[in-house]
Amino acid sequence: MNAYQPRLADHHFILLDVLRAPRTLAELPALAEHADPDLLRQVLEEAGKFVGEVVAPLNREGDEVGAQWRDGAVTMPPGFRDAYQAFWQAGWPSLACAVEDGGQGLPAVLEAQLYEMLSAANHGWTMAPGLLHGAYECIKHHASDGLKSTYLEKIASGEWLATMCLTEPHAGSDLGLVRTKALPLPDGRFALSGTKIFISGGEHDLSDNIVHLVLARLPDSPPGPKGLSLFLVPKFYQDGARSPVVCERIEEKMGLHGSPTCVMRFDDAPGWIVGEPGKGLNAMFVMMNAARLHVGLQGIGLLEAAWQKADAYAQERRQMRAPGNTSKAAPVHAVNGVGATVQADAIALHPAMRRILDTQRAWIDAGRVIGYRTALELDTQKHHPDAARREAAARWCSLVTPVLKAAWTDQAFHGASACLQVFGGHGYVREWGIEQHVRDARVAMIYEGTNEIQAIDLLLRKVLPDGATALRTLLAELAVELSDSPAATRTRQAMARLARFTGEHLLPHTQAAGAAPDTPYWLADDYLRALALVLMAWAWSRIGATAGAEAGRWSQAQAGFWRWVWPEFEMRLSMLEAGLTPA
Missing domain, CATH: 1.20.140.10 (Butyryl-CoA Dehydrogenase, subunit A, domain 3)
Known part of the structure; x- marks a missing residue:
């Protein structure tokens, strides 16, 4: 059967006629210049063209070939890397990010429609950039200025991809059970040790770096969720050295074969705290709330x-x-x-x-x-x-x-x-x-x-x-x-x-x-x-x-x-x- 193709007339009708989005956007000073219906249509037309011509044709092979793990490295299905490189270089991940962070400053509703189309076209491929917006918001609102200067623009542009490392073998929905440890280092960083499971895109060859956002416990932290802090650990540091973060395997799943669901082991991996000690869930929920909207759009x-x-x-x-x-x-x-x-x-x-x-x-x-x-x-x-x-x-x-x-x-x-x-x-x-x-x-x-x-x-x-x-x-x-x-x-x-x-x-x-x-x-x-x-x-x-x-x-x-x-x-x-x- 033919691959999915966006039905853009439906998108336009609901956005412009039913919801009257231009009227809403015109009331927002930061977005008023983007309230032109012709501009909104043009962005959606180009998005639909990219999704239909570049991403959708990879869906079948992505499912049949799947992500491949060997000796800690993950190779993505044929065409996935080229499509992702074209995706971020065309500016699609930065659609709704702030201009001062390297983004385009467009309305979030355009990003929502883009990711709905991407999920329809190729759910496995879309899992990779799907966490970018949440990671961007998390770093923007909680990270130090030093971390922002290094990572924010790379995440906003999509040049580097990100993960959300919460779940552990014994700690799924109950994050208060997380055991991963973070020990202070003399240089102000922290050494993270522990194993995280079900990490979407924990390892792959789509981007040149992967930024892991990790929930862990500081020494003497109280039990339960109030004892959790959030840390940033990249796959590669600024000097080119690779962090001691190892992909032990990828899961054999019912579906989403084109997305590597990884078991990640942190072996005293140096990283930086994001936000305040003990406030890790507050920072992480910024990312999770953004992800929940996008998952609802995945369903559609x-x-x-x-x-x-x-x-x-x-x-x-x-x-x-x-x-x-x-x-x-x-x-x-x-x-x-x-x-x-x-x-x-x-x-x-x-x-x-x-x-x-x-x-x-x-x-x-x-x-x-x-x-x-x-x-x-x-x-x-x-x-x-x-x-x-x-x-x-x-x-x-x-x-x-x-x-x-x-x-x-x-x-x-x-x-x-x-x-x-x-x-x-x-x-x-x-x-x-x-x-x-x-x-x-x-x-x-x-x-x-x-x-x-x-x-x-x-x-x-x-x-x-x-x-x-x-x-x-x-x-x-x-x-x-x-x-x-x-x-x-x-x-x-x-x-x-x-x-x-x-x-x-x-x-x-x-x-x-x-x-x-x-x-x-x-x-x-x-x-x-x-x-x-x-x-x-x-x-x-x-x-x-x-x-x-x-x-x-x-x-x-x-x-x-x-x-x-x-x-x-x-x-x-x-x-x-x-x-x-x-x-």
Whole structure:
């Protein structure tokens, strides 16, 4: 099957028409000069061209050949290094980095769309630059001036790649168990000793240097997460000497064969502290939060890639005539709105296949509205002159990021599996390429904080502590944005029901004397899913109100959302209510 290709008209419509990004950017002094719609289109057009022509064609071979380890060195699949060198030299990693750091100072939403396209085109390759933005933010905000002068511009440009070294064999989600040690050296550096696992891009030949950001413990540090500090250890020092950091092996994985997942051993490796002693998690979370948004976008991109394959196959695969169809051909806009026709015996016209395709399209399009809005809110939080508007942007990012990460990576895997179903038996063999999307997508539900942790973070850290004030404020703000329509009315009612359940039932239950302390943990996954569906309803209400003359392109997916996806909201709300009732 053909490799993924960006559908840039969809990107433009959601960014410029649904979200009206130029209006938002014009309010930000640092980005106002980039609010021109033609500029935004031009950047996306060039990004799509690079992704489609350079990165996407490497996906199949990257999966089949994979990264190769030998004697501590990792060789990437054919074409990967050349593509990466072209990528950073063209300035793509520096898209949203500050001009003073060697970046281009463009809006974060363009970077978000770029990485969504990259993930769709070649998830394994994209893992390498995927951590650059987080590493850049971490070094920019926490490193010393000396470290910034050496490393910041190299990371901003992408000339050097970076890793995030957190996990250890015994310490996965519970980072408080980290044992890697950092001993002071006479020259002000620290010698790091320990083993880190699951390190994406810990060793490779894509870039001339790799900057490792490592969580470790200083002597006499207290146990638990408060005893962790963050350190920077490069693969090569400024004098050209190689650090004593060894890649012991790479994991044999279910998917992502083009990305080396490394076991890294630090043998008294000299490095520098980043930020304050004992504040390592504070510095690292800057990197992790940036990564979580990008992982949510990965979910959207991976689902788009799977949908493209399934949609193309469904139009070409001819079997029995679709039920109720007596014509020789039918408009394909019943499936994807591009205005062509398909033969009457193409499986694209069968209700079972249309249901699969329309459901995934509903998730993709709504996810883009939510994901791109999150990127716009990041820029607003950073640059808006009004403090109240910055606070509202921070509220959006805090509440929506865990929802985007968890719900859309979950759908990427299950939706890709549904797209495989469109191929029947052909989907289960490697020839058609759809099975790779299923394998590659699965890990996104696990890394950067498992989806269960995202749900706990949402409910127990973001919703309950302030009495659900932030949540109710967000929902009220979103309700105001909706026009008058049946879809908007339905969405407002759902927002009110979720807010009412939270304020009148969940909060009193958790605060009651003798309440079971684990109740919110039982409910967290259903709560996140319910909020995801409300956000999708908001997104589709916005799309429906904007589509106008292009309604035909979007109507099938919109109908698919309300028919096949939205009923889940009632189920999740019922499960939440049942969870408060004693068994």
